[in-house]
Amino acid sequence: MTEANMVVATGTVPGSNAAATFDLRADAIAADHGFQHWWFYRLAGDTQEFALKGPATGGVPPHLTHADRDFADVDARGLLRANVDMDIYSAGPASGVLTSRVTFTNLSAVPQTLDLFCYTDLDVAGTSGNDAATGNGQQHVVTDLTGVRIEIRAAGADRSQVGTYPTVRDLLTDAVLDDLDNTLPPFSGDYTGAFQWQARTLQPGEQRSWTVVFAIDTAANRVPEVEHYGSGSSLQPEIFTDTLPLQDNANVRQMGIYLKNALPNAPFGLLSNTTAAPGIPFLNMVLWVDPNPPMQFPIGTTTATGDALFVFVIPPSPYLTGFPIYHQYFYADNSAANGVGQWTTAIMTKVGRL
């Protein structure tokens, strides 16, 4: 992923229980502050943590500011689908933001309870032994004598741990059950750190996202957000975006809201509004977006491959910062159990400020 000074990459999706390599560059000399970064999970009853590992299916190639990898059936257990989405933007000549988001969907017919973990090894300015971290259980600020400051935020995390490489990573890649022990900053040395969200339960078909934000030499006071939630009529149709809703006072930006794996050549609608709905029944379907005005409900026809796209234009207006919009797709399907149509899960998008 590249935008101006920002150049970010993760290596090949791990084939075994390991962390992916990670490049994090934000300045003119292209100093690489990253070493490894990845997501791990543990389902209730498991006796160890597991990396999201390959083969990754259905992912799109990295392009511009976005990369994603899809795990259609995590570890072939028939229990979870996972999607990793990363987005970047430049915030100045030597600063920028990376968001790393994982979205889990419960593929099974019973509730699934999982712990998830986000692991990161930073080597600020490309040197590993001289880093220092401050912060707390949801935020690590890592720096070194160069003055480069990288803030890692994990909103809503329950536990955290920092330590010298490879102690924290080994907790996640070994064959025993571990919870992070809340060894928090201050820390100095070869920084590695992780965050843990504990015992999150997904109902059958339910989808939810967790995000970690990296802010490199920027306050990043209002970071754009994307979050999946709700459940669809089936696991097949998916709503997604490959852009962050970013309000930029110098440029018009766009955000695409996509539908895939829907019925081909079918009438579809996209319901968008500023408030969510708690899954309310409506015409034998289920609404995750408030249907009351003001709302937007564009209608079109899906492509021959069952795709659709609606592009929102984000004008250069500071007043949009912090503005949430919720989205859900619907399409007609005469063979649907309700005789009407199908619906997707929903996504929340919140406009952030450059």
Ligand SMILES: [Ca+2]
């Ligand atoms: Ca360093």
Ligand SMILES: [Ca+2]
């Ligand atoms: Ca372990």
Ligand SMILES: [Ca+2]
């Ligand atoms: Ca390190």
